[in-house]
Amino acid sequence: MPAETCVMGLFKDDGTAARAIRDLAGSGFAFRGAHSPVPSHKILEALKLKKGRVGWFTLAGGILGFFSGFALAIFTSTRWDLIVSGKPIVSLIPFFIVGFEFTILFSVFGNVIGLLTCCRLPDYAGLAVYDPRCSGEHFGVLAACESNRRGELTDFFEKKGGEVRIFE
Known part of the structure; x- marks a missing residue:
């Protein structure tokens, strides 16, 4: 089985990040998380979160x-x-x-x-797949795939209008 690769799409606004999250659900790639510098109702609606316990x-x-x-x-x-x-x-x-x-x-x-x-706190494992730009001006959408499908996931984020960062 190929190793898993995480790819983050970095978007300038929350609307394009929310569209990428919605489109990611039907693409076959595994959604791993969203990073946002400010609270966003558009991203929350796209995530379709369940009520907490x-x-x-x-x-x-x-x-x-x-x-x-x-x-x-x-x-x-x-x-x-x-x-x-x-x-x-x-x-x-x-x-x-x-x-x-x-x-x-x-x-x-x-x-x-x-x-x-x-919330699975403290989460030290999540620090390896974080981009500091998500604390300032970018919205990040993190997805995972097998290493041999990395190009497809990179193209997916680029078509949605985002920068791509790859985490090995």
Whole structure:
């Protein structure tokens, strides 16, 4: 099997980059990513991204936090001999406050863990296929192909009006 080669098409505006992304989907080449100096709605529409899973991490963290806070309050009240004057040792309203606070705390933890997991951060491998011009004035579209099809992919980006950079 031939080695994989990454080719980046560098475009001056986001409209041509978005058209290249849409046309790349049906060309048989593997789309690897888009680099943009500014947020672009045209590129986001062309990527057709699905809804992220970070919210599920936040929900799981919140549920875990609520029950952890409630369990901590119950544990501490039953562990130490508190004089409650005939009232129940485990009362819902004060323990609900602790559960609520832990819900917020663990939701934030879940959100951060979900963000790092879903975005695959830190990503040191992606630095090898990046052009610094994408931080300033160019929009980059990164695609991959077998080494023997590199010429076809280069022609594809040139026909779309972009500069070409090849990463071996």
